[in-house]
Amino acid sequence: MIKPKIELLAPAGDFERLEMALHYGADAVYLAGTQFGMRASAGNFTFHELSKATKLAHANGTAVHMTCNTLPREDELAQLPEFLEQAQDAGVDAFIIADLGVMAAAKKYAPKVSRHVSTQLGVINSATANVLFEMGADRVVLARETPMEDIRKIRANTPKELEIEAFVHGAMCVSFSGRCLLSNYLTGRDANRGACAQPCRWKYHLVEEKRPGEYFEISEDKGTHIMNSRDMCMIEHIPELIDAGVTSLKIEGRMKSAYYAAAVTNAYRHAIDYALRGEALPQVWIDELNKVSHRPYCTGFYYGDPGQHFAEASYFSDAYVCAVVEGCADDGFAELTQRNRFCVGDTVEL
Numbered sequence: 001m002i003k004p005k006i007e008l009l010a011p012a013g014d015f016e017r018l019e020m021a022l023h024y025g026a027d028a029v030y031l032a033g034t035q036f037g038m039r040a041s042a043g044n045f046t047f048h049e050l051s052k053a054t055k056l057a058h059a060n061g062t063a064v065h066m067t068c069n070t071l072p073r074e075d076e077l078a079q080l081p082e083f084l085e086q087a088q089d090a091g092v093d094a095f096i097i098a099d100l101g102v103m104a105a106a107k108k109y110a111p112k113v114s115r116h117v118s119t120q121l122g123v124i125n126s127a128t129a130n131v132l133f134e135m136g137a138d139r140v141v142l143a144r145e146t147p148m149e150d151i152r153k154i155r156a157n158t159p160k161e162l163e164i165e166a167f168v169h170g171a172m173c174v175s176f177s178g179r180c181l182l183s184n185y186l187t188g189r190d191a192n193r194g195a196c197a198q199p200c201r202w203k204y205h206l207v208e209e210k211r212p213g214e215y216f217e218i219s220e221d222k223g224t225h226i227m228n229s230r231d232m233c234m235i236e237h238i239p240e241l242i243d244a245g246v247t248s249l250k251i252e253g254r255m256k257s258a259y260y261a262a263a264v265t266n267a268y269r270h271a272i273d274y275a276l277r278g279e280a281l282p283q284v285w286i287d288e289l290n291k292v293s294h295r296p297y298c299t300g301f302y303y304g305d306p307g308q309h310f311a312e313a314s315y316f317s318d319a320y321v322c323a324v325v326e327g328c329a330d331d332g333f334a335e336l337t338q339r340n341r342f343c344v345g346d347t348v349e350l
Helices: 017-021 048-059 074-090 098-110 125-134 148-156 182-187 235-244 258-276 283-291
Strands: 009-011 028-032 064-069 094-097 114-117 139-141 163-171 204-208 215-216 231-233 249-250 324-330 334-339
Touching: 009 258, 017 028, 017 048, 017 258, 028 048, 028 125, 048 064, 048 074, 064 074, 074 098, 074 204, 094 098, 098 114, 114 215, 114 258, 125 139, 148 163, 148 235, 163 204, 163 258, 235 283, 249 258
Parallel strands: 009 028, 009 249, 028 064, 064 094, 094 114, 114 139, 139 163, 163 249
Antiparallel strands: 163 231, 204 215, 324 334
8 A cells, every 4th residue: 555645844934943844854844035924023034045945955855835825915916926936936846825816926927836825715615625726726724723524525525636734733823714803903913914913812801991990800711811722733633634635734833943843843753654654653752742832732623622722821841952962073072052051950852
């Protein structure tokens, strides 16, 4: 039996995180340029850096997907053709697109680059997926709200040439497929243009108009953080996702640390390999994900009730990067660049 090729897609917010993803087994990485990306605060790549990144990735046998998933304003459209052409010249393998106008422009100005429909477009059924395929999409990134049983039906009712991508790990948005205006209203920062302030993570209180200054905690049912989401973790369910017909398994986190990129990519690389061999996943790889900074984990909407609300805003972490190994000295000792404080008695894992 020929096992299907399953892509592990990892975040690359900057060059350091790109190198971590490549080293730890990503089949593809996704990153952004200086425009049209949904993570304006990530390191991102100039076109000169993008060319270097694609050469490095391709030498490693890794594909490069470039986010072009903002909803551009009318005055930005004139910049789009040159942006797409330069990205194609830099060697990117795919665009991640959330706007139908951008889809048409990509097909016209960068025809050699594959077109992947972003989760921002909210694909949750085969009818939408088929329309997008007819428009020139090579892949759809399903909305996080899509249940596992629906993924099976989508796969069964779409052309086999249309690839299906789904998130397996990372932060979740409280709004449908990231379509949120809270940040716009409360801070003036546009979430659909890469500048979300994440007000859903804030702690909220009630104020009664006749008693100004008196705050009442919203502590019933879901707690004070009424819109706060847990993080997704599907590492124990990789076989089910593969069986449902998912082509690419995506890790969220372009703004997370290099340690996160390394540890999470490494864990899911092993999880996929074990799944394809039909072997049980050792507990050590599940434990590895508890070491990185994260909110409590859940399986999102894959199995019905998401249980995604979390009554705290803080992250949990069992480990952090204390140093990066740069090489080996002539005397046999490792040469390190220190990143964080560590003390005598601390446990260090190499």
